[in-house]
Amino acid sequence: MKFKESSLTDIIAAISAVALVVTMASQTYFYYRLDALWLLSILPPSVFFIEVLRVLALVVILILGAFASEAIYKLIIKLCMKKRKILYKDNADAIKNLLDKKRKSFVRGYAVFSIVLLYFVLVAFQKFGFLITTEVMFWTAFTWGSLLKTVSSKELNNITRRVSLVFILICTTALNAEIKIAYINTAPIVFMKSEKGERNEVKLLDMYQDKVIVFYQNDSKYEFNVLQSDQIEKIVGSSIVN
Incomplete structure (x- = not known):
């Protein structure tokens, strides 16, 4: 069913289903890590709405971080690399191959740069008093890597990309839970x-x-x-x- 042909009821139902999956995954993981799954039975509906907002906020922060790191990397490349002039006439295939190689090289460099940048950002957060546990670092890096792969890869079709986005959303719920656990003693x-x-x-x-x-x-x-x-x-x- 195409989006423009979907009724308002269908759209609301789809959003509600995604929100329910997000909140249940986040709360289940959180209480599972605390060995207190029995507490899920007493949670009111209001808490699920709050969890959706927390997870979506984390997703937005990660996406903005990915765009920011890409902008910084492009600026560094622009400042450090000299421009090359390539003759286009009767050279279309060679140009295409060169652009493909350059893109793959850019994606690899961007991935390495983003991971290193993420590490220093987390270390800086620790210096400023934020509680960054090993689990928080793991889920942040894992979600970050999955996000970069989904955004930068051209090999993914629309279905695979949507499945990847759902996977990223689920990973973010685990990250949200680990952040809550990190601060539990405070x-x-x-x-x-x-x-x-x-x-x-x-x-x-x-x-x-x-x-x-x-x-x-x-x-x-x-x-x-x-x-x-x-x-x-x-x-x-x-x-x-x-």
Whole structure:
């Protein structure tokens, strides 16, 4: 079905399906990494909308980064390489072959330059206090490489390119989840109303309406609990407590 022949209902249904896949993939991966898949059953619809926005924001940032790195690479090539004059008359095949070789050389150079640039950008983020874990670096590099391949390759047909874009979207959901996990230990502190001797200080994972998902670290494993809002005494930032 062509896009112009699609009804508004079909378009909305397609967008909704993609959004549902994105949010479910992101949340499932996030809670799987925390070994807390059972929490998925209590999540309200509003959280899925927020996850879509987070993932789409990451995709936009990566795409803009790819265009920016390409512009920088082109500028470097323009400044460093001298122009060559080639006679076009009766030389069309040779010109075509030369352009193909130059394009392949450009794509290889651009890929290497972009990966090196990405590495230095992530290192710079770490220097400025951003939490960049090994997992975040892996998924960023993996998604970045897939994006560069999809954008720069001429061998991909329309169907393969669309499948690649869906794959990139799924990779971005994993990246989004890893970023959330990287910052989990900086979560606000929740003080619960409790009897003497019971644990009354935990960390906040999320809040949905009157439900509060909290956790604490037991050795190397996270333990989770779901509280009602009336069980909470106060919530303060972790930096204030520390």
